[in-house]
Amino acid sequence: MNLIDETHDPARRSWIDSANGHAAFPIQNLPLGIFSTASRDRRIGVAIGDQIVDLRGLAEAGLVDDRWLAALVRPTLNDWFAHGPVEGRALRRLLSDLLSGEAQRAAVNPHLVAQADAAMHLPCAIGDYTDFYVGIHHATNVGKQFRPDQPLLPNYKYVPIGYHGRASSVRVSGEPVVRPKGQRKAPEATAPDYGPSRRLDYELELGMFIGRGNDLGQTIPIGQAAAHIAGYCLLNDWSARDIQGWEYQPLGPFLAKNFLTSISPWVVSPDALAPFRRAMPPRPAGDPAPLDYLSDDRDRERGALGVTLDVTLLTKAMRKAGHAPHVLSHGEAAAAMYWSAAQIVTHHASNGCNLMPGDLIGTGTLSTADAGGLGSLMEISAGGKAPLALPNGEVRSFLEDGDELILSAHCEAPGAVAIGFGECRGRVLPAR
Numbered sequence: 001m002n003l004i005d006e007t008h009d010p011a012r013r014s015w016i017d018s019a020n021g022h023a024a025f026p027i028q029n030l031p032l033g034i035f036s037t038a039s040r041d042r043r044i045g046v047a048i049g050d051q052i053v054d055l056r057g058l059a060e061a062g063l064v065d066d067r068w069l070a071a072l073v074r075p076t077l078n079d080w081f082a083h084g085p086v087e088g089r090a091l092r093r094l095l096s097d098l099l100s101g102e103a104q105r106a107a108v109n110p111h112l113v114a115q116a117d118a119a120m121h122l123p124c125a126i127g128d129y130t131d132f133y134v135g136i137h138h139a140t141n142v143g144k145q146f147r148p149d150q151p152l153l154p155n156y157k158y159v160p161i162g163y164h165g166r167a168s169s170v171r172v173s174g175e176p177v178v179r180p181k182g183q184r185k186a187p188e189a190t191a192p193d194y195g196p197s198r199r200l201d202y203e204l205e206l207g208m209f210i211g212r213g214n215d216l217g218q219t220i221p222i223g224q225a226a227a228h229i230a231g232y233c234l235l236n237d238w239s240a241r242d243i244q245g246w247e248y249q250p251l252g253p254f255l256a257k258n259f260l261t262s263i264s265p266w267v268v269s270p271d272a273l274a275p276f277r278r279a280m281p282p283r284p285a286g287d288p289a290p291l292d293y294l295s296d297d298r299d300r301e302r303g304a305l306g307v308t309l310d311v312t313l314l315t316k317a318m319r320k321a322g323h324a325p326h327v328l329s330h331g332e333a334a335a336a337m338y339w340s341a342a343q344i345v346t347h348h349a350s351n352g353c354n355l356m357p358g359d360l361i362g363t364g365t366l367s368t369a370d371a372g373g374l375g376s377l378m379e380i381s382a383g384g385k386a387p388l389a390l391p392n393g394e395v396r397s398f399l400e401d402g403d404e405l406i407l408s409a410h411c412e413a414p415g416a417v418a419i420g421f422g423e424c425r426g427r428v429l430p431a432r
Helices: 055-060 066-072 085-100 102-111 136-146 222-228 241-247 297-302 316-321 341-348
Strands: 032-036 043-048 051-054 112-114 119-121 129-132 162-164 170-172 181-184 193-196 204-210 229-236 261-263 308-314 326-332 360-362 404-411 419-429
Touching: 043 055, 051 055, 051 102, 055 066, 055 102, 085 102, 102 112, 162 341, 181 241, 204 308, 204 341, 222 229, 222 297, 222 341, 229 341, 229 404, 229 419, 261 419, 341 360
Parallel strands: 129 360, 170 261
Antiparallel strands: 032 043, 032 119, 043 051, 051 112, 129 162, 181 193, 204 229, 204 360, 229 261, 308 326, 308 404, 404 419
């Protein structure tokens, strides 16, 4: 597990003034991402305050260890993530020293870029994307709509459920959401038709990037799984519920999910999250214990993520009137996840599946037990039976053209400086 060290010191401040007290990117965070500007091609950067540190610039100027040079001048994070957690921690310490020590200011200053002047790109070349279903309250809420007497299928509490998504349609925050077309069958219809989805939805999730992978045929023991996670982001698994309802049997999600997945651009490291780890929620009485390959005392004690998740909605009418986004959801990831991040990784590789640096894994929709923390409109509107009334008089059962969804997240803990993930945005456009 990641340890608290000098990089987490609440007293540590940066000579970059905007970092001190920044809601998302103080010096205690230092997430990695890929950016470009009019004068810089795609490259690795570090977010701090309202600035980006150009890591390629630092590397070429000899300000980082020579053994890191080849990975840090790449236009994706895949090669760097393959270095693993020990090297990642060493780079974090170096950056923390460079950005807090006034003596380093003159050397680092030429390699700063304002975030407002930068375009963000996917952090990795994503070879594979898998989405899980570890949000037990979401699984229960959705299950009740289709199986009131048995919301959770018998395997749910034994095996982390997942499906293979589409890596080619993963996009960074800000990519428009073109309303998908597909086969839909209304309950009263005798046959399906084809057309734009009428029940477009979002799903509030966390994403995980794989760092060091495993060889084909090899497993990842649960006690080592956390070391294979390079970092976390926000993830919105856009979903066409009407297409999904018609197609998902017998093989599960397909076209209802693979038209777009949005992620936030900055990858928050496990080291940055160390002060916000907590114990996994105790399993309810009568639930089976995890099988041995998914059981680890340290993971039970520190495997949960103390991340607060928020979703807001901004409609076309609200934008025109200058209204603030409406809060749809506010809740804790730790309270939503039945399975931990380490259990997800271990199970994914438990059959010998080879995970690769830069692979993306989604947690599945993270809803809390209370109505204020639901992670999808499918739950908020009870499948459309209880439309949501917005403050401006509009109502929503599902997303309409012009609607914009904004996911955000932050972490707080006593004695620690709060950090954030930035935003994951997407605005719905009409079907083409």
